[in-house]
Amino acid sequence: MAGYSLNATAASLLGFLMDGPLTGWDLVRTAEERIGDFWSLTRSQVYRELTAMAAAGLIRAGELGPRDRRPYAITSAGQKAFRAWLEREPGPESIRFPLLLTLLFGRSLPRGRLAEMVAHHRALHADRLAGYEAAHAELVGSRGRIDPISLAPLELGIAYERAVMAWFDQLPLEIAGTAAGKISGR
Amino acid sequence: MAGYSLNATAASLLGFLMDGPLTGWDLVRTAEERIGDFWSLTRSQVYRELTAMAAAGLIRAGELGPRDRRPYAITSAGQKAFRAWLEREPGPESIRFPLLLTLLFGRSLPRGRLAEMVAHHRALHADRLAGYEAAHAELVGSRGRIDPISLAPLELGIAYERAVMAWFDQLPLEIAGTAAGKISGR
DNA sequence: TCCTTGACAGTCTACTGTGGCATGTCGCAG
DNA sequence: CTGCGACATGCCACAGTAGACTGTCAAGGA
Numbered sequence: 001m002a003g004y005s006l007n008a009t010a011a012s013l014l015g016f017l018m019d020g021p022l023t024g025w026d027l028v029r030t031a032e033e034r035i036g037d038f039w040s041l042t043r044s045q046v047y048r049e050l051t052a053m054a055a056a057g058l059i060r061a062g063e064l065g066p067r068d069r070r071p072y073a074i075t076s077a078g079q080k081a082f083r084a085w086l087e088r089e090p091g092p093e094s095i096r097f098p099l100l101l102t103l104l105f106g107r108s109l110p111r112g113r114l115a116e117m118v119a120h121h122r123a124l125h126a127d128r129l130a131g132y133e134a135a136h137a138e139l140v141g142s143r144g145r146i147d148p149i150s151l152a153p154l155e156l157g158i159a160y161e162r163a164v165m166a167w168f169d170q171l172p173l174e175i176a177g178t179a180a181g182k183i184s185g186r
Numbered sequence: 187m188a189g190y191s192l193n194a195t196a197a198s199l200l201g202f203l204m205d206g207p208l209t210g211w212d213l214v215r216t217a218e219e220r221i222g223d224f225w226s227l228t229r230s231q232v233y234r235e236l237t238a239m240a241a242a243g244l245i246r247a248g249e250l251g252p253r254d255r256r257p258y259a260i261t262s263a264g265q266k267a268f269r270a271w272l273e274r275e276p277g278p279e280s281i282r283f284p285l286l287l288t289l290l291f292g293r294s295l296p297r298g299r300l301a302e303m304v305a306h307h308r309a310l311h312a313d314r315l316a317g318y319e320a321a322h323a324e325l326v327g328s329r330g331r332i333d334p335i336s337l338a339p340l341e342l343g344i345a346y347e348r349a350v351m352a353w354f355d356q357l358p359l360e361i362a363g364t365a366a367g368k369i370s371g372r
Numbered sequence: 373t374c375c376t377t378g379a380c381a382g383t384c385t386a387c388t389g390t391g392g393c394a395t396g397t398c399g400c401a402g
Numbered sequence: 403c404t405g406c407g408a409c410a411t412g413c414c415a416c417a418g419t420a421g422a423c424t425g426t427c428a429a430g431g432a
């Protein structure tokens with residue numbers, strides 16, 4: 001109870017529960033939507049954390065609803081744990097970029113194969129960037145003042161995707177192939 | 187043996203072993219240096235993969251040297267597995283950005299505390315960017331043609347860090363605090 | 373010479389994270 | 403009334419992380 005140390009995923013779940021009880025399924029969808037772009041989590045993980053946190057008294061399981069929905073409510077111990085987690089220095093971000101591995105080891109790959117992979121990933125990023133920009137435009141376009149905090153993650157996403165696109169476009173032809181790298185995703 | 191499916195970490199180890207036998211310790215250091223910026227791995231993981239790959243016949247353990255150094259050499263089965271892995275479409279990259287979590291949930295954080303965290307992370311990124319730029323300048327500055335492939339990861343790193351810095355610098359004062367966000371790391 | 377210090381080298385364990393399979397529920401279209 | 407697809411959870415195996423732990427060896431100071 002005392003000294004129960006939260007990981008960031010569990011803490012995020014508590015963060016969502018601060019606004020009221022939610023089921024595991026709800027939490028997965030909420031998290032996917034609100035933090036999915038910069039914090040990955042899986043169903044399994046969510047249910048496991050919920051079980052663990054319920055055992056630790058940070059949340060309380062409610063009665064089973066239809067379709068076995070089980071709502072969880074945050075307890076005061078949970079609120080305390082959440083606030084304690086918030087105070088901590090956030091860790092460094094971590095990035096894993098498989099394409100760079102293939103690139104680095106790909107000397108022996110047949111001509112064209114590498115270019116194909118690069119083109120494919122470029123298209124994925126183009127799509128992602130377009131999605132972020134659309135979301136951003138929609139938020140900014142809506143009348144009324146927008147909370148800068150909810151804008152910040154989106155803006156980082158856009159900055160990131162633009163940087164990646166610029167990187168793709170300056171790759172030497174030896175890697176990116178002819179114009180293949182410029183094929184749009186849609 | 188047949189059908190042994192490599193994960194990217196194991197494949198990278200094989201990639202390094204293509205140039206000759208190395209010990210687990212060597213591999214950790216080599217990987218840290220060559221791919222550490224975009225592919226995290228830990229000692230535990232490396233030794234576990236080595237044991238597994240040795241059992242699967244992809245590498246062969248040599249005799250114990252001083253300090254229990256145990257060199258591993260890639261086998262022909264290992265080379266085959268490595269080439270097969272190279273052919274596969276690299277997966278999507280993944281990013282986890284804890285600072286954004288704290289930001290998003292940080293409404294209740296005391297004024298200043300958030301700014302402090304932002305400033306700290308900004309300094310970390312400034313340092314990282316400076317390091318990348320120095321490495322890049324050194325590579326480009328050295329006489330002779332530079333392999334564009336070994337330059338590409340570095341250039342992506344620089345593009346990424348610049349984007350993050352630009353994002354930090356456009357954060358509204360409500361988040362970043364006064365000039366605190368501009369304090370340099372060194 | 374002995375002793376401390378610190379880099380080297382590997383092992384172990386607990387926890388966190390991912391992906392997929394299995395099971396069952398319920399609303400609804402045909 | 404049947405079958406499909408979205409909803410909802412549980413479970414497992416594997417991948418990845420973090421840090422403690424043991425032991426080895428070289429070098430330099432007391």
